Amino acid sequence: ETGVTQTPRHLVMGMTNKKSLKCEQHLGHNAMYWYKQSAKKPLELMFVYSLEERVENNSVPSRFSPECPNSSHLFLHLHTLQPEDSALYLCASSQDVGLDYGYTFGSGTRLTVV
Amino acid sequence: DQQVKQNSPSLSVQEGRISILNCDYTNSMFDYFLWYKKYPAEGPTFLISISSIKDKNEDGRFTVFLNKSAKHLSLHIVPSQPGDSAVYFCAASAFRGGSEKLVFGKGMKLTVNP
Numbered sequence: 520e521t522g523v524t525q526t527p528r529h530l531v532m533g534m535t536n537k538k539s540l541k542c543e544q545h546l547g548h549n550a551m552y553w554y555k556q557s558a559k560k561p562l563e564l565m566f567v568y569s570l571e572e573r574v575e576n577n578s579v580p581s582r583f584s585p586e587c588p589n590s591s592h593l594f595l596h597l598h599t600l601q602p603e604d605s606a607l608y609l610c611a612s613s614q615d616v617g618l619d620y621g622y623t624f625g626s627g628t629r630l631t632v633v
Numbered sequence: 634d635q636q637v638k639q640n641s642p643s644l645s646v647q648e649g650r651i652s653i654l655n656c657d658y659t660n661s662m663f664d665y666f667l668w669y670k671k672y673p674a675e676g677p678t679f680l681i682s683i684s685s686i687k688d689k690n691e692d693g694r695f696t697v698f699l700n701k702s703a704k705h706l707s708l709h710i711v712p713s714q715p716g717d718s719a720v721y722f723c724a725a726s727a728f729r730g731g732s733e734k735l736v737f738g739k740g741m742k743l744t745v746n747p
Contacts, residue, residue, distance in 0.1 A: 554677075562669065562677045562678070562679075564677075611737075622722070622737070622739055622740050623739060624736070624737040626736070
């Protein structure tokens with residue numbers, strides 16, 4: 520494993536469901552990130568947290584709601600999603616925001632919205 | 634255990650010279666490889682990719698070489714330009730472009746000096 524654990528690995532949900540993605544790291548990193556990887560598209564940065572404070576929100580729809588209760592855990596709460604939200608959601612962490620290297624990515628959650 | 638390794642955290646080259654960024658992987662199931670480029674405070678953006686059926690793919694100043702027997706790939710940038718200064722991530726996928734299993738290296742910072 521890479522040090523960043525994401526659960527579940529696969530998720531299928533209906534458009535009216537509410538679900539949450541979980542990310543966990545015990546690397547002592549202060550920054551955590553949510554990325555979206557759609558088929559044949561580059562990674563899209565969604566949210567950035569530094570020391571449990573959200574420092575960046577890249578115009579993500581409100582149906583995605585992040586939560587960072589502590590520096591080791593990051594959640595992405597999902598509700599009333601659309602089929603186009605189906606993608607691979609990647610979590611990453613780094614020692615600090617703004618460092619140019621040392622990112623550790625999780626394996627991702629493959630989300631399918633039906 | 635890291636499946637995709639970028640063993641050098643940084644590289645500095647002179648403008649006009651060649652930049653060579655290296656990446657090693659351990660999982661022989663990987664069949665599609667990607668390079669991403671990341672500027673500070675932005676998410677990674679796709680740069681170039683290569684399928685395991687090829688050993689070279691070229692796009693302008695960027696060329697990626699794949700050595701399957703050595704489980705090694707490299708990104709060549711020639712000539713290097715100051716605007717190429719960024720962090721470069723190597724990624725490997727077990728499904729061609731589908732990102733069903735997408736594993737990233739930790740990144741390497743390239744600095745191109747004028």
